[in-house]
Amino acid sequence: MTVTSTPPVAPGRNPQLRARRLPVVAPVGIAVAAVAVAAVLVHGTGIGGAALVVALAVLLHLVGLYAASSAVEGRRRARDRTWSALIHSASVLALLPLASVVWTLVSNGLDRMDRNFFLTSMNNIGARDPHGGAYHAIVGTLEQVGIATLITVPVGIACAIYVVEYGRGGLAQLIRFFVDVMTGIPSIVAGLFVLAFWILIVSPYLNDGRPGYSGFAASLALSVLMLPTIVRSTEEMLRLVPASLREGAYALGVARWKTILRIVLPTAAPGIVTGVMLAVARAAGETAPVLLVAGGGAAINLNPFENNQSSLALFVYQQAGDASRYAPARAWAAALTLVALVLVLTITAKLLARRNRFGR
Amino acid sequence: MGDIPHRSADAGTGGPHVTPGHARSAGAALSVDPPVTPLDRTPDGAGGHTDDLDPGGGALGGGALPRRRALDAERVFQGFTMAAGMAVLGVIVAIAIFLVARAVPALNANTANFFTYQGWLPNESEPRFGIGALAFGTLLTSFLALLMAVPVALGVALYLSHYAPRRVGTVLGFLVDLLAAVPSVVFGLWGRDYLYGPVRDLSVWLNTHLGWIPIFGGDGPFGRSILLGSLVLAIMVLPIITSLSREVFLQTPTANEEAALALGATRWEMIRIAVLPYGRPGIIGATMLGLGRALGETIALAMTLGIVSTISINIIENGGNTVAANIANAFGEANDVGRGALIASGLVLFAITLVVNMTARAIIHRRREFTETAA
Numbered sequence: 001m002t003v004t005s006t007p008p009v010a011p012g013r014n015p016q017l018r019a020r021r022l023p024v025v026a027p028v029g030i031a032v033a034a035v036a037v038a039a040v041l042v043h044g045t046g047i048g049g050a051a052l053v054v055a056l057a058v059l060l061h062l063v064g065l066y067a068a069s070s071a072v073e074g075r076r077r078a079r080d081r082t083w084s085a086l087i088h089s090a091s092v093l094a095l096l097p098l099a100s101v102v103w104t105l106v107s108n109g110l111d112r113m114d115r116n117f118f119l120t121s122m123n124n125i126g127a128r129d130p131h132g133g134a135y136h137a138i139v140g141t142l143e144q145v146g147i148a149t150l151i152t153v154p155v156g157i158a159c160a161i162y163v164v165e166y167g168r169g170g171l172a173q174l175i176r177f178f179v180d181v182m183t184g185i186p187s188i189v190a191g192l193f194v195l196a197f198w199i200l201i202v203s204p205y206l207n208d209g210r211p212g213y214s215g216f217a218a219s220l221a222l223s224v225l226m227l228p229t230i231v232r233s234t235e236e237m238l239r240l241v242p243a244s245l246r247e248g249a250y251a252l253g254v255a256r257w258k259t260i261l262r263i264v265l266p267t268a269a270p271g272i273v274t275g276v277m278l279a280v281a282r283a284a285g286e287t288a289p290v291l292l293v294a295g296g297g298a299a300i301n302l303n304p305f306e307n308n309q310s311s312l313a314l315f316v317y318q319q320a321g322d323a324s325r326y327a328p329a330r331a332w333a334a335a336l337t338l339v340a341l342v343l344v345l346t347i348t349a350k351l352l353a354r355r356n357r358f359g360r
Numbered sequence: 361m362g363d364i365p366h367r368s369a370d371a372g373t374g375g376p377h378v379t380p381g382h383a384r385s386a387g388a389a390l391s392v393d394p395p396v397t398p399l400d401r402t403p404d405g406a407g408g409h410t411d412d413l414d415p416g417g418g419a420l421g422g423g424a425l426p427r428r429r430a431l432d433a434e435r436v437f438q439g440f441t442m443a444a445g446m447a448v449l450g451v452i453v454a455i456a457i458f459l460v461a462r463a464v465p466a467l468n469a470n471t472a473n474f475f476t477y478q479g480w481l482p483n484e485s486e487p488r489f490g491i492g493a494l495a496f497g498t499l500l501t502s503f504l505a506l507l508m509a510v511p512v513a514l515g516v517a518l519y520l521s522h523y524a525p526r527r528v529g530t531v532l533g534f535l536v537d538l539l540a541a542v543p544s545v546v547f548g549l550w551g552r553d554y555l556y557g558p559v560r561d562l563s564v565w566l567n568t569h570l571g572w573i574p575i576f577g578g579d580g581p582f583g584r585s586i587l588l589g590s591l592v593l594a595i596m597v598l599p600i601i602t603s604l605s606r607e608v609f610l611q612t613p614t615a616n617e618e619a620a621l622a623l624g625a626t627r628w629e630m631i632r633i634a635v636l637p638y639g640r641p642g643i644i645g646a647t648m649l650g651l652g653r654a655l656g657e658t659i660a661l662a663m664t665l666g667i668v669s670t671i672s673i674n675i676i677e678n679g680g681n682t683v684a685a686n687i688a689n690a691f692g693e694a695n696d697v698g699r700g701a702l703i704a705s706g707l708v709l710f711a712i713t714l715v716v717n718m719t720a721r722a723i724i725h726r727r728r729e730f731t732e733t734a735a
Contacts, residue, residue: 097595
């Protein structure tokens with residue numbers, strides 16, 4: 001029990017255990033120096049403006065940080081610092097467009113957020129008329145998305161039930177695969193499909209031999225887009241229902257279909273509602289299919305089964321392309337309305353999903 | 361949709377094993393048919409096992425069970441769900457059939473080569489149209505968009521999963537998901553009215569100082585270009601790639617990460633040796649899904665591109681067109697042949713996205729538990 005060797009250095013100053021670190025102020029100092037050098041370089045040569053200074057300063061900061069850190073702390077720490085800086089700047093870069101979109105939406109959209117905008121249509125609104133509103137478009141969006149939801153929810157949930165509860169083997173696998181494929185169908189292709197099928201082939205029979213645009217056709221196109229989303233999310237939720245619930249029901253002699261309708265679906269209901277709301281939010285923002293099959297239109301048309309109908313997204317697109325100098329204000333106001341609608345749906349859906357998580 | 365973060369969050373080390381096990385136990389419960397036990401069956405006949413839905417077998421075996429009445433409803437319900445499943449198959453097949461049926465007459469009327477001709481004049485008395493320039497524009501904008509979006513998206517995903525404090529990560533992840541919900545027409549409007557100015561200035565600067573590179577050449581006008589279109593596109597696919605890759609990064613087994621750190625790895629080394637290899641199929645799959653979205657994007661590009669149907673590798677001069685943007689722009693003036701021509705181009709787009717998406721799914725399906733949460 002005797003001490004055979006003494007520590008080589010005094011306690012508390014052991015170079016083996018504690019590597020040298022760059023002082024905390026060093027990155028800040030390098031940043032300041034990088035901005036200064038970049039400004040001098042850019043203005044000295046006169047090849048650019050403030051944007052170039054920022055870009056060059058970021059680059060110089062990365063290089064300087066790497067050099068300083070690798071001199072003091074070694075290459076591994078230096079690489080760690082550089083990647084960390086890159087990852088942080090990527091996050092800032094990703095937030096810039098979001099901030100810009102939100103800012104321009106609010107600052108431009110609020111100009112026309114008045115009674116007139118929500119209570120009138122574009123009927124008889126000339127190029128020099130500063131009024132005009134999106135009433136017809138809001139009605140169109142609500143009706144089209146509503147009908148699409150009515151079509152998709154039963155079919156989507158039933159399809160998910162088949163895949164999860166009944167489907168065994170090949171057919172269920174095939175359906176799962178095609179649902180995945182369907183998720184990737186571009187919205188414009190869904191629009192073209194309804195154009196080729198409903199507008200050009202079916203609607204002449206309902207419309208005295210002439211092909212007719214209608215809001216219902218837009219609902220069909222939106223259904224094609226919503227269906228895979230709803231099937232996927234419902235499928236996820238059904239798989240999360242504990243097997244013991246089903247087994248309990250079976251043990252009591254409850255038939256399988258009743259178990260699904262009374263036990264499994266109610267348990268999964270909040271999650272299914274979340275998925276449906278996200279699908280509705282996505283459908284409400286679609287422009288391309290509505291453009292192809294609903295035809296647009298300036299007047300209020302409450303009947304989705306006959307004649308042209310507009311939608312909010314299509315209204316934004318049409319006003320953006322309009323030559324009138326009052327059109328941009330209308331486009332931005334409609335865009336703000338649309339984003340508000342979509343975000344309310346999305347945020348509600350996400351909060352609902354979060355509440356479920358805590359409840360479970 | 362990638363909005364069930366809790367499963368991946370507490371997946372931890374056991375993550376990959378939990379989901380298949382759970383799925384199998386749910387399926388196992390289904391494959392057992394509780395009311396009919398093997399004991400009831402054996403006296404009836406040897407082959408009775410397969411047709412447990414047969415009313416006669418049920419009556420012989422367990423007449424007292426309330427099973428016979430339920431049988432019809434059971435069949436109806438199962439038939440209904442199966443019909444709904446078949447409807448999905450039907451829709452896909454119908455899309456292919458109807459698009460082909462409308463496209464063929466227009467293609468027959470075409471007097472130019474559909475695959476090589478660089479113009480879109482289907483409404484003339486001698487229709488001439490070709491997909492060449494449009495397909496080129498589609499691929500070029502999507503490629504540039506991914507080139508810009510993927511590195512940033514991976515950076516954000518790594519920040520959200522491994523760098524950010526928990527609270528910041530949650531809020532920022534929520535914001536990125538909201539970015540995904542913004543409709544494309546809004547991005548188009550924003551890109552046309554606000555991003556246009558900076559992009560034009562950048563283009564002029566690039567042209568002045570780097571004009572000797574062919575992609576930055578030309579003599580204007582600049583701005584409404586491939587560059588503007590792909591920037592808007594990049595912003596639109598960014599949230600998709602970010603949220604999908606964040607899901608995979610969060611699923612990295614904690615044991616692997618801790619083992620790397622315990623061996624003295626720095627945080628970046630831990631990410632490089634534990635997180636990135638584990639997440640690679642997920643990253644590739646997410647990129648392919650982003651590509652699928654970029655290829656099909658319509659309105660944002662119809663509003664930001666210069667709409668010129670020629671093949672040019674110059675990315676800063678006014679110009680550029682894509683299959684989808686061309687459909688939106690040319691649809692208004694299209695006559696019967698014109699519509700058929702647009703439908704033919706839509707068919708090409710459908711085929712391209714189908715291939716891309718199937719490849720993406722095939723890559724992701726290798727990692728089953730990832731698909732369960734993220735797709």
